[in-house]
Amino acid sequence: AQTVTQSQPEMSVxxxxxxxxxxxxxxxxxxxxxxxxxxPPSRQMILVIRxxxxxxxxxxxxxxxxxxxxAAKSFxxxxxxxxxxxxxxxxxxxxxxAGTASKLTFGTGTRLQVTL
Amino acid sequence: NAGVMQxxxxxxxxxxxxxxxxCSPVKGHSHVYWYRQLPEEGLKFMVYLQKENIIDESGxxxxxxxxxxxxxxxxxxxxxxxxxxxxxxxxCASSPLGQGAPGGYTFGSGxxxxxx
Numbered sequence: 001a002q003t004v005t006q007s008q009p010e011m012s013v014x015x016x017x018x019x020x021x022x023x024x025x026x027x028x029x030x031x032x033x034x035x036x037x038x039x040p041p042s043r044q045m046i047l048v049i050r051x052x053x054x055x056x057x058x059x060x061x062x063x064x065x066x067x068x069x070x071a072a073k074s075f076x077x078x079x080x081x082x083x084x085x086x087x088x089x090x091x092x093x094x095x096x097x098a099g100t101a102s103k104l105t106f107g108t109g110t111r112l113q114v115t116l
Numbered sequence: 117n118a119g120v121m122q123x124x125x126x127x128x129x130x131x132x133x134x135x136x137x138x139c140s141p142v143k144g145h146s147h148v149y150w151y152r153q154l155p156e157e158g159l160k161f162m163v164y165l166q167k168e169n170i171i172d173e174s175g176x177x178x179x180x181x182x183x184x185x186x187x188x189x190x191x192x193x194x195x196x197x198x199x200x201x202x203x204x205x206x207x208c209a210s211s212p213l214g215q216g217a218p219g220g221y222t223f224g225s226g227x228x229x230x231x232x
Binding site: 004042043044045047091093102103104105106107108109 | 149151156157158159160161164172175205207209211221223225226228
């Protein structure tokens, strides 16, 4: 079974600064996908960024980037130039290689507060 | 192209009543997933359905919970004889062809169930 661990329950960052959210996971799979989801107070789950395990290059989406360390089973999210709208819960998630049972395993989340 | 529609958004039930949660997937998506989010926790997988078939129900409690995805109409998550511990946000997601990645997974905004 897969597990996902987010060891930072809460983080705070000032507007325009950079913050890194940590995530580690445990799996015996070789091919898999990793995701970061954002959940604002509206409760909507929004996909921020995804990484395929077979790709060595770290994924980047505008101000969001990841540091994927496959050997260490680490998948951190870096948010650059933080904005007030980034305030939300952030969940790291794992998915086995897409197939007939493509379920996500989530971590417990990190609550990010962006301040002025 | 509407996303995943869940209703109701909020549902209050007294202990012992039944709760019915509805999920209309993205048009053209034939695979539906249900997740439960307890307060201050990440989402936990419950069940994965295709039209008229349950593919994986490994996350569903053995008693009182059932799910269906009929040929016509929305997917329904049904909780009989609700107890206070059932209070949670229930999320539905859909994907085309069972391919949850990459990017094929769309979440609804969830139904918050409160049992009083």
